């Protein structure tokens with residue numbers, strides 16, 4: 681690593697998606713590179729302060745309707761400190777950025793919070809309109825209760 685000026689130095693760039701070592705998953709369609717924009721500042725007492733943002737563009741498969749959608753996964757602000765043994769030591773920021781990105785992944789990705797998902801009977805994407813399936817029985821009989829005979 682280059683020696684840092686006292687006021688710190690800004691590092692911007694991207695790491696290829698491979699650094700995430702993501703396992704292939706049904707919910708994961710594709711991964712973009714890990715983009716970072718970080719200010720690295722030396723702190724008194726041989727510490728490095730790393731502050732900025734890290735994000736990754738990911739295409740997930742919606743856990744409700746199974747449609748792919750892009751979502752930005754980010755840790756913002758991203759703040760880490762590193763203790764240095766001596767000032768010639770270099771610091772590899774990749775493992776921490778990788779971990780931060782993976783932790784920011786949603787457990788159940790949904791394309792939008794109001795996603796209607798698929799009909800459990802016919803599998804139609806209900807975001808595109810209602811299907812012809814009859815609603816379940818309880819709801820039907822519930823409706824009849826209101827009828828005056």
Ligand SMILES: [Zn+2]
Nearest residue numbers: 742745791795
């Ligand atoms: Zn959806």
Ligand SMILES: [Zn+2]
Nearest residue numbers: 799802811813
């Ligand atoms: Zn249906």
